[in-house]
Amino acid sequence: MYSVPGQSLQSVTDNGSTTTNRVGIGNVYLSPGNTEHAGYIEFYKGGVQNSRLGYIGYDNSNVTYSAEQGNHTFYGNLVANNKVGIGAAPLAPLDVSGDMILRNYQNIKGGGSSILFTPYGDDYPHSASIRSYLDYAEGVNSRVRLVLSSFWAGKNQDELTLIGGSVGIGTKLPDEKLTVYGNIHAQGVRVDLNVPYADYVFNEDYQLPALSDLRCYISQHHHLPEIPSAQQVAKDGINLGEMNVKLLQKIEELTLYLIEKDEQLKREHQSNETLIKRLDAIEKQISNY
Structure with a gap:
């Protein structure tokens, strides 16, 4: 049972009749004749429509899972180029609008990847106003580095790099445990000496x-x-x-x-x-x- 744009296919009911109206199977309802929303499966609980799964026309050809109470309040989209959005129309492979909690995870793997932080409403990836990113990339001599950087108009303004047990501020290549490219403002500095006083x-x-x-x-x-x-x-x-x-x-x-x-x-x-x-x-x- 499905529908295509401009066509409604008939469904056979349990008494042998045909219909284009809503068909219910237990607590799962199919809406084959709905040309407005282009076809989806509805899930009901206690007589109240709770969610939909299918192609919803106003979501621009996305396959959509939607949890709703009257109006849509939460949805996730899977579009043709393999992007998933939770609470938003996705602009990246995974686009989440809201907080995330990871429970009991073991490893998150991937090289050369980044987590970007942009102002609300920016058109990633076409925007030049990316404020900061958390980058996991291969460093010099195959050392892995973790970079936290602010970004503006195509230039890295400030960077914090962790690589090989060393920290670089303003540089991706720290040559000591802490390498700072720029000035340091501190209320106090304590130095342990390895030479006689x-x-x-x-x-x-x-x-x-x-x-x-x-x-x-x-x-x-x-x-x-x-x-x-x-x-x-x-x-x-x-x-x-x-x-x-x-x-x-x-x-x-x-x-x-x-x-x-x-x-x-x-x-x-x-x-x-x-x-x-x-x-x-x-x-x-x-x-x-």
Whole structure:
């Protein structure tokens, strides 16, 4: 029992008569003579029409399952190019309007696939205003990466990439556990050091470089000893933890230089005081003659 556009086929009832009216089989009702909706199977419960399965004309040649109470409130479409829509006319292989819950799933597999997030009403896939996507793709050297990116007018604006246990922000190729292409704003940063802290400068056996040697080194290399040059920093960057230790080392060395100079100035001051007293005594002796 079925219908085609413009034609209604007759059905044989249980008493041998023919009809184009609705036919009921238990709780399943067939509507063969309905040219308005082009043919479907209706399901009733308690005398109330609950759902339909079939070809409904106003859904543009889609095979439709519809749950309804009077007006259509929920429907899923299976169209000719294998797209399924739940609550919406599908624009992608699976188009869901509303929330989703996955229960007791084992694995979701697939390489080179993406989950796209677009503004409501955008004409995917023709829209250039895709806001963000979650992408599972093969990375460099066959490593799998997970990319979360915002997208605007054909350009990836911001990206968060997980690959090989590393995280990249603004880059798909992190070369450390965390690689950030751009600035970082934080209220605090804690760094665990794998090098000795700089307080060894205050040990009694620490060899403080002579200022004359330091002057020669600076004249030749144009930077402090044990501190990378501008060219090295431009090429390799700096390790914040190690650099802070080195800077503290130089500050502590400078403190020792200042203490040494202060003691030297005190000695010179005392020597000057002694010379002044001797000079005053000589002047008094001369004035008495």
